[in-house]
Amino acid sequence: MTHSQPSPDQLTHKIPVGISSCLLGDNVRFNGGHSHSDYCDNILSQYFDYQKFCPEVAAGFGTPRPTLRLEGDPNSPRMVFSKHSDQDVSDVFMAASNQYLEKLGHLDGYILMKKSPSCGMERIKVYQENGHPHMQRSVGLFTKALRQRYPLLPIEEDGRLNDPALRENFLLRVFTHHDFRHSITADARMKDLIAFHSRYKYMVMAHSQPTYRQLGRMLAGNDPRPFDELKTAYFDILMTTLSKPAERKNHCNVLMHLVGYLKHAVDVSVRKDILDVVEQYRRGEVNLATPVTLLRHYLKHYGSEYVNQQSYFIPYPSPLGIRNTV
Numbered sequence: 001m002t003h004s005q006p007s008p009d010q011l012t013h014k015i016p017v018g019i020s021s022c023l024l025g026d027n028v029r030f031n032g033g034h035s036h037s038d039y040c041d042n043i044l045s046q047y048f049d050y051q052k053f054c055p056e057v058a059a060g061f062g063t064p065r066p067t068l069r070l071e072g073d074p075n076s077p078r079m080v081f082s083k084h085s086d087q088d089v090s091d092v093f094m095a096a097s098n099q100y101l102e103k104l105g106h107l108d109g110y111i112l113m114k115k116s117p118s119c120g121m122e123r124i125k126v127y128q129e130n131g132h133p134h135m136q137r138s139v140g141l142f143t144k145a146l147r148q149r150y151p152l153l154p155i156e157e158d159g160r161l162n163d164p165a166l167r168e169n170f171l172l173r174v175f176t177h178h179d180f181r182h183s184i185t186a187d188a189r190m191k192d193l194i195a196f197h198s199r200y201k202y203m204v205m206a207h208s209q210p211t212y213r214q215l216g217r218m219l220a221g222n223d224p225r226p227f228d229e230l231k232t233a234y235f236d237i238l239m240t241t242l243s244k245p246a247e248r249k250n251h252c253n254v255l256m257h258l259v260g261y262l263k264h265a266v267d268v269s270v271r272k273d274i275l276d277v278v279e280q281y282r283r284g285e286v287n288l289a290t291p292v293t294l295l296r297h298y299l300k301h302y303g304s305e306y307v308n309q310q311s312y313f314i315p316y317p318s319p320l321g322i323r324n325t326v
Helices: 038-046 090-101 141-149 164-183 190-207 209-218 227-242 248-262 268-282 289-302
Strands: 015-020 048-053 068-071 078-081 084-088 110-112 155-157
Touching: 015 164, 038 048, 078 090, 090 141, 141 155, 155 164, 164 190, 164 227, 190 209, 190 227, 190 248, 209 227, 248 268, 248 289, 268 289
Parallel strands: 015 048, 015 110, 110 155
Antiparallel strands: 068 078, 078 084
8 A cells, every 4th residue: 555645845734843842932941031933933834733842841940940051971961950060950851851752753853942951962061070161062961862762853953954054954854754654654565665765766866876776776676674674774774864965966966867857858959958057056156946946847848757756856845945045
């Protein structure tokens, strides 16, 4: 039984995504305020069904509250209140977080508050006994546990979403994660996985040609693993490969491959015009939306069903205008 998903432009439901409560304007920060993210709340909320959570409030620390910080070994820090560092609150904090983490198997992404000792993804200070931070930085305790429990879940900090390449990559992974979960359900068979992969071939190629070949070999029929094991391994490799933004030269390679589908359908001068635009993109003179839109126009008229169903063309909702910035 095939479970092919509509493209992100045709989805009629919102995608479940976790988020730090303060980013939606909840007054849960230590100072009684919030860190409202206009982009998360007003733009992405059109596509995301948020599940909000503040681990510090869940742990019963109250609002407002004394500031928290991490101390001790940067590889395994403990959480304390800044002015009472003799009082380790890590266990209380993690008990509330762990309870919540068990219920997140339905999520397709998570957006976290930057610089927080609970939710920060990177560069979180860990203090020594002398009051100075270690050179080595750490990860917020909640985020560390989230990553351990759901290693393939796309996660990003609100601040990093201002970076066009990181924003593009996060959204690409969220919609891919969602598509896989809904296409490859518990009763899926090998043909469903092959159908999913055939839609994602060019997206994978844009991120890694070796992975493109590896996944193709996995599904060629010679892999001895049982289907459930193969399916899990496929998803692991896919999400890991997509976790780094695709390079411009790899996009160019994919675009030139796609022009090949027009070989017998359009005049050589048209193909040359498209390749000229790909070259402009390679040089950084135009954004990715330009060659993709031009190519898609011709493929819609002259391309096969196989090429037109490629997720590479619409990896996330078009109205977000993501490819106008990369």
